Amino acid sequence: MQRKALIILGLLFSFSCVANDVDLYTKRAEQGDAKAQYNLGVLYTFGEGVLQNDKEAVRWYQKGAEQGDGYAQFNLAAMYGNGRGVPRNVNIGYAWTILAVYHGYDYDLNQYPYSVDKAKAALRSCEQSPNAKAFAALTKTLIPSQIADKLRGKEFSNFDDFRRAFWKEVSKDPTLAGQFNLSNIKRMKDGKAPRARFKDTVGGRRSFELHHVKEIQHGGDVYNVDNIRVNTPRNHINIHKGKR
Structure with a gap:
């Protein structure tokens, strides 16, 4: 399938599925396939083949992100950064961005104010969030x-x-x-x-x-x-x- 890049509120979303794939992605996503969860989140983000629903998009991005899918993590970061489907929280958005790059998402962190200390501060600020376990695991990989x-x-x-x-x-x-x-x-x-x-x-x-x-x-x-x-x-x- 052809992949298109769309700019939404200044953040990049990778669109890699089409409306005809809704049933297929839903079935696979419900079975725990992280890539399908990411793709289903994209469909809900743009209302392709389904009613546009930011909360549903976040739900599926979250599931894929928790399994380590860098694309789902990056899009979840965008949703948090823009307050779409979730209350706006730039620290959680920042932390998911770092995780996304760590898991292979091709994104230039120079576009994002970044340093190891800032990364750790952002991750620590999310210790009480539902994502704390994932963020704590990443913190251990950062160079002290x-x-x-x-x-x-x-x-x-x-x-x-x-x-x-x-x-x-x-x-x-x-x-x-x-x-x-x-x-x-x-x-x-x-x-x-x-x-x-x-x-x-x-x-x-x-x-x-x-x-x-x-x-x-x-x-x-x-x-x-x-x-x-x-x-x-x-x-x-x-x-x-x-x-x-």
């Missing part, structure tokens, strides 16, 4: 400010050097290092990534990985700590699988 500040602006000959410097700095921080066992602390002191739990590994990929939010081939900065997240191998693979 104290580590980011030590690496920010330094020059590295390659990303392997950056990676080694990153994990060495983590090993020096008592609070962060205290989250790992002695074996992993030793690995980090040697500039190696700590091992992830077995259930979070994939094949031979056993260690935590650094993920670029905006990919290098799309103009992402290799050494910009605000463009980097910490992920388990399984999450890293799932993020790239989720990109359309």
